[in-house]
Amino acid sequence: MDPAAEKKRVCVTGAGGFIASWLVKLLLSKGYVVHGTVRDQSDPKNAHLKELHPAATENLQLFKVDLLDYESVASSITGCEGVFHVASSVFLARVPNPEAKVIEPAVTGTLNVLKACSQAKVKRVVVVSSIAAVAVSPDAKDKILDEDAWSDAEYCRKIETWYCLSKTLAEREAMNYGEKHRLDVVTVCPSYVIGPLLQPTLNASSMVLINMLNGTHNSMENILYYFVDVRDVADALYLVYEKPEASGRYICGPCEVKLSDLIHVLRSLYPNYKYPEKFTEAKSFTLHSEKLEKLGWRYRTLKESLIDSIEFYRNAGLIDNA
Ligand SMILES: NC(=O)c1ccc[n+]([C@@H]2O[C@H](COP(=O)([O-])OP(=O)(O)OC[C@H]3O[C@@H](n4cnc5c(N)ncnc54)[C@H](OP(=O)(O)O)[C@@H]3O)[C@@H](O)[C@H]2O)c1
Numbered sequence: 001m002d003p004a005a006e007k008k009r010v011c012v013t014g015a016g017g018f019i020a021s022w023l024v025k026l027l028l029s030k031g032y033v034v035h036g037t038v039r040d041q042s043d044p045k046n047a048h049l050k051e052l053h054p055a056a057t058e059n060l061q062l063f064k065v066d067l068l069d070y071e072s073v074a075s076s077i078t079g080c081e082g083v084f085h086v087a088s089s090v091f092l093a094r095v096p097n098p099e100a101k102v103i104e105p106a107v108t109g110t111l112n113v114l115k116a117c118s119q120a121k122v123k124r125v126v127v128v129s130s131i132a133a134v135a136v137s138p139d140a141k142d143k144i145l146d147e148d149a150w151s152d153a154e155y156c157r158k159i160e161t162w163y164c165l166s167k168t169l170a171e172r173e174a175m176n177y178g179e180k181h182r183l184d185v186v187t188v189c190p191s192y193v194i195g196p197l198l199q200p201t202l203n204a205s206s207m208v209l210i211n212m213l214n215g216t217h218n219s220m221e222n223i224l225y226y227f228v229d230v231r232d233v234a235d236a237l238y239l240v241y242e243k244p245e246a247s248g249r250y251i252c253g254p255c256e257v258k259l260s261d262l263i264h265v266l267r268s269l270y271p272n273y274k275y276p277e278k279f280t281e282a283k284s285f286t287l288h289s290e291k292l293e294k295l296g297w298r299y300r301t302l303k304e305s306l307i308d309s310i311e312f313y314r315n316a317g318l319i320d321n322a
Contacts, residue, residue, distance in 0.1 A: 010241075011035040011080045013065065013073075013113060014087025016046040018203040019128065019193060022234040023084060028053040028060060030238070037065035037076045037087065045201045052198060067109025074116040082241055085113045086128045088170070090204045091163050098162035106166035107173055114177045114185070124184040126241050129171035131191045131226065131253055131287060132164035141283035147189075147249040147291055171249075184247075186240045190233050191226035191253025191287065194305055196312035209309060212266065213319055215274030222260050222279035226253035226287050229305040236297050243295055254289045255302035265303065270310060272322035 010027060014020050015036030027034050038046045041062050050056050063076035067087055077083055088106050095101050110127065117125050135145055136159075137152035150172070156165035171187050178185030193205045202210075211217060233252060240246040257265075260279045267275055289297075300308075313319045 007031055007033045007059070008082070009033040009035065009080050010082040010084065011037065011063075011077050012084045012086060013037045013067070013076075015049060015062070016043075016199055017086060018197060018199060018206065019190070019230055019233050019237075020084075020086040021048065021052065021198040022195075022230050023086065023237055024049065024060065025052040025198065026234045026238055028055045031055075031059075033059045033061070035061050035063055035076050035080055037063050037073075039066055040064065045199060048199055067105050067112055070112045070115070073109075073112045074119060077113070077116040077120045077122065080120060081123050083113065083117050083122050083125045084128070084237055084241065085110060085125060085174075086237075088128070088166070089163075092204045092208075094160070095162060098160075098165075102162045102166045103169065106170040110170040110174050111177065114174060114181075114183060118181050118183055122183070124186065124241060125174075125178075126237050127171065127174045127185060127187045128237065129174075129187045129189045129249070130164075130167040131189050131251065132161075133167040133171045134189050134251060135285050135287065136161060136164040136168070140285045142285070144286045144288060145251070146288045147251055175249075186246050187249045188233070188236055188240060188292075189249060189251050189253075190228050190236075191251075192228070193230050193233055194227055194309045195230035196308055197316070202318065206309070206313075209306075210313060210319060212263070212275065213270070213273040213310070213313075217276045219278035219280060220259055220276045221282040222258060223282050223284035224286065225257055225259055225262060227255040227257070227302055227305060228253050229300045229308070232297075232299040235299075236292055239292075239295060239297050246295060250292045250295070251287060251289050252292055252297075253287050254293075254299045255305065256287070257302060266306065266310075269303075269307065270322070273319070
């Protein structure tokens with residue numbers, strides 16, 4: 001009998017991305033057979049996947065998938081007992097034609113994944129959402145937000161924060177689909193994800209930290225930031241998949257820091273970068289990740305994540321060794 005046939009088989013969508021690469025590495029280390037979806041197997045930006053872990057040669061199978069093409073999605077999920085839906089277009093800046101570029105891939109893509117999961121009788125689907133689906137509403141500032149909080153889709157549309165709208169609509173669709181079709185859907189909502197990169201291209205959230213170091217901003221709003229390490233996000237996704245009692249949403253943004261305090265810490269660790277000099281006071285929401293901690297999740301300190309991130313950026317030549 002093929003030994004791989006006895007192993008647990010899961011699918012990870014958007015396998016070549018920042019979070020998904022760490023998740024694939026973790027799953028391979030736990031002995032899973034992983035179906036990783038990529039849009040283009042021959043693109044050098046996915047070349048790292050086969051080097052992630054010694055087991056990748058045998059246990060990582062790549063599938064060419066576009067989220068908007070149902071047949072390709074279904075072929076990657078067939079035979080899997082679990083699915084991690086990680087892929088989504090992450091555009092933090094303004095984007096022309098947001099409906100086609102951001103909203104449709106997120107919403108229709110998520111529905112395609114869920115329909116394929118129903119068809120394949122998948123036992124649990126973990127959907128990566130975001131605090132973008134939690135915290136964007138006119139009255140969120142000043143509030144303490146937990147898993148009951150949802151971003152206001154109309155408000156997102158009004159202020160043209162398309163990425164937040166896409167994550168809000170996609171997570172709502174995922175939850176509704178799960179209820180209606182009796183599919184076990186659990187969502188995880190990370191905050192700003194930092195940490196070392198496994199993939200060769202730079203992702204949007206890593207740029208948020210890099211831009212605080214390279215002089216991009218002279219003045220910034222002095223709000224609370226919530227960071228989480230990419231390796232801890234991978235652990236969280238794995239935990240909510242493995243724990244039978246996991247259900248509903250999980251906020252995953254444990255490291256709270258006011259921007260001026262963050263810059264102070266960074267300056268004490270790395271004095272020579274070009275940090276923002278001016279801070280304008282503004283209201284911010286407060287976020288709680290306790291539900292995930294109660295499930296047994298543990299995370300790195302912010303200082304450890306910052307040092308590991310910046311050391312990685314320096315060694316990779318992404319920032320100067322100032
Ligand atoms: N990083 C953060 O701070 C953060 C925070 C909260 C939530 N999230 C969520 O975490 C997930 C992963 O984010 P990330 O930071 O790892 O971003 P990333 O590195 O940009 O990865 C996104 C992945 O999604 C794939 N993708 C996008 N559109 C697709 C489509 N139409 N069909 C197939 N694949 C598609 C991308 O493939 P290509 O390479 O082919 O484009 C890429 O592999 C996303 O759902 C994001 O919303 C991220």
